[in-house]
Amino acid sequence: MTEETKTNRPDAARNEQASENSAETLASALEGSQATDAAEAPVAEPDPTEALKAENAELRDRFLRMAAEMENLRRRTERDVKDAKSYSVAGFARDMLAVSDNLRRALDAVPADVRDNADQTLTTLLEGVQMTERSMLSALERHGVKKIEAEGEKFDPNFHQAMFEIPNADVPNNTVLQVVQAGFTIGERVLRPAMVGVSKGGPKAEAQHGTVEASEKAQS
Structure with missing residues (x-):
């Protein structure tokens, strides 16, 4: 190995080390520049219009x-x-109905032949009882108490209370044929159901309706 070769090897090593140091210095400078740029970049502020x-x-x-809660409360x-x-x-009206029932029982207790042949005193008494009954029912009606018209209607457990059955094949089954005690409503509620007697042995209205529908479908 010549002296020239020995002399050039340290110089090459020094040059290579210098190149590496320069590359590291350049990289550090670039990173520092990027960090500075990022720090100096303005931060985007929220749009006040979107917040509003x-x-x-x-x-x-x-x-x-x-508003919905207030409307529901109202x-x-x-x-x-x-x-x-x-x-x-309601409680007072129910008590008054008991008085009206007693007036009606008193009137019904007088036979028709006795009423027809009654003297002036008895006739006046009966008329007074009838007027009292009508006046009481009228006063109750002004306060929302109304009589349930049950006779001839189809039995409805919401308004009627069946007391007995009456055999009758001429009218549809479960038809109210007799009212034992009148029923009344107050507003949309039943104050007292009507006590009634209902028919038994007649045709069923539902069956007749179903038969009609079946016949119409067969014809179509």
Whole structure:
């Protein structure tokens, strides 16, 4: 190996080390420049218009919910007031119906032939009892108490109470043929169901209706 070769090897090593140091220095400088640029870049601020829109939508939703709650409260209050007016006299009306029933029993206790041949005193008495009964029922009706018209109607357990059955093949089954005690409603509620006698042995209205439908379908 010549002296020239020995002399050039350290120089090459020094040159290579210098190149590596320069590359590291350049990389550090670039990183520092990027970090500075990132730090100096302006931060995007939120759009105040979008924030106002979101706040407005939230307030509108709260207002609609509050308005709906107030409307429901108003309706409940009106219904409670209406029910209080309609049903506050229910107990009193039921007691008055008992008095009316006694007046009717007193009238029915007088036979027809006795009534036809009654003297002036008895006739006046009977007329007074009838007028009292009518006046009482009229007063109750002014307060929402109405009589249930049951005779001739189809039996409805919501309004009628069956006391006995009457064999009758000429009318549909479960038809009210006799009213033992009149029923009354107050508002939309039943104050007292009508006590009735219903028919038995007649045709069923549902069966007749089904037969008609079946016949119509067969013809079509």
